[in-house]
Amino acid sequence: MEERSSMKMSPGGKEKNLFHVVDKVCPGDDHYARAKHAQIVEKNPEAAIVLFWKAINAGDRVDSALKDMAVVMKQLDRTEEAIEAIKSFRGLCPKQAQESLDNLLIDLYKKCGKVDEEIKLLKQKLRLIYQGEVFNGKLTKIARSRGKKFQVSIKQETARILGNLGWAYIQKANFLAAEVVYRKAQMIYPDANKACNLGLCLMKQARHEEARSVLEQVLQGKLPGAGDIKSRNRAEDLWRELGSWEPPPLSSNPPSLGLEDDDFADGLERLINEWAPNRSGRLPIFEEISRFRDQLDC
Structure with a gap:
C-alpha cells in the first residue's frame, strides 16, 4: 500500500502534522497513538515499547497496545518478554481479543523454541473448537493477511491448527503423533503443504511406499495447493530423498503419541465423524498404532 504524506498545508500556508494519515497510525495524542507514531513513522521500536507500556498501564486500548507491543518485542528478539507481557495483561483484554492473543503466543512460542507450550496452546485452541466457542458461534470469520481480507471457515481453521500441531510434533x-495429526487435518481440509509434511513423517518412520503414495498426490496435482511452486518443489525434494533414505534405528520403547490427554483424541474423532461422515470406522492409523504396540509387547 502506498504511503501517504503525514504533512498538510494549513489555511495559513503552514505545514500541519497529520500523522494519522499515514497507514495504521491512529489520530490523537494519547499513549497508544504516540506509540504507533514511534513504531511506524519514527521507526523507533524501543520508544514504541515504552509508550505501549504506558498505554497498557493507563487503560488506553489495552488489547491493541498489548498485541502491538508483543509484535515489536518479537522483532527485537525480546520474545520471552513478549510472552510474559501477554500472560500478565491478557486478563485486561476483552473476550474477542483472546483468540488473536493466542495466535500471537503460538508464534512467540515457536520463535523461542518453547515447543511444549506451543503444543499445549494448540490443543487448547482445538478444544475451544470442539466446544463451539470460536468464531462467536458462526461458521466463518473474516481474517486479514498483508492488508487483504478473506473468509476462513471453521474447517479451514481446524486444519490449520492441526497442521501447526503436527509441525510442533515434528x-x-x-513422527507418529505428527502423522496422526496430519492425517486428520487432511481428512478435514486437505492441502499440498500438509501432505508434504505427512510424507516427511512417513519417511522418518521408514515407511517409504506410503510416503511415495502421499507425495504422488501432490506431484500429480490432486490436492488443493498442488499448483503452488513451493509445495511442488518441496514434494520433488522429498521424492528425491526417498531414493537414498536411511531407515532410523529401531527403538525398544514404543513412541508416545502425546494425544491422549484431556480427551484430545476423542475430540478430534468427533470432528472427523461430523465433517467426514462417509469414512468407515476408526482411522486406519489408530489400528496401525495398536498393531505396532502389540508387536513391541511381544
Missing part, C-alpha cells in the same frame, strides 16, 4: 521428533 520438532520434537514425535
Whole structure:
C-alpha cells in the first residue's frame, strides 16, 4: 500500500502534522497513538515499547497496545518478554481479543523454541473448537493477511491448527503423533503443504511406499495447493530423498503419541465423524498404532 504524506498545508500556508494519515497510525495524542507514531513513522521500536507500556498501564486500548507491543518485542528478539507481557495483561483484554492473543503466543512460542507450550496452546485452541466457542458461534470469520481480507471457515481453521500441531510434533521428533495429526487435518481440509509434511513423517518412520503414495498426490496435482511452486518443489525434494533414505534405528520403547490427554483424541474423532461422515470406522492409523504396540509387547 502506498504511503501517504503525514504533512498538510494549513489555511495559513503552514505545514500541519497529520500523522494519522499515514497507514495504521491512529489520530490523537494519547499513549497508544504516540506509540504507533514511534513504531511506524519514527521507526523507533524501543520508544514504541515504552509508550505501549504506558498505554497498557493507563487503560488506553489495552488489547491493541498489548498485541502491538508483543509484535515489536518479537522483532527485537525480546520474545520471552513478549510472552510474559501477554500472560500478565491478557486478563485486561476483552473476550474477542483472546483468540488473536493466542495466535500471537503460538508464534512467540515457536520463535523461542518453547515447543511444549506451543503444543499445549494448540490443543487448547482445538478444544475451544470442539466446544463451539470460536468464531462467536458462526461458521466463518473474516481474517486479514498483508492488508487483504478473506473468509476462513471453521474447517479451514481446524486444519490449520492441526497442521501447526503436527509441525510442533515434528520438532520434537514425535513422527507418529505428527502423522496422526496430519492425517486428520487432511481428512478435514486437505492441502499440498500438509501432505508434504505427512510424507516427511512417513519417511522418518521408514515407511517409504506410503510416503511415495502421499507425495504422488501432490506431484500429480490432486490436492488443493498442488499448483503452488513451493509445495511442488518441496514434494520433488522429498521424492528425491526417498531414493537414498536411511531407515532410523529401531527403538525398544514404543513412541508416545502425546494425544491422549484431556480427551484430545476423542475430540478430534468427533470432528472427523461430523465433517467426514462417509469414512468407515476408526482411522486406519489408530489400528496401525495398536498393531505396532502389540508387536513391541511381544
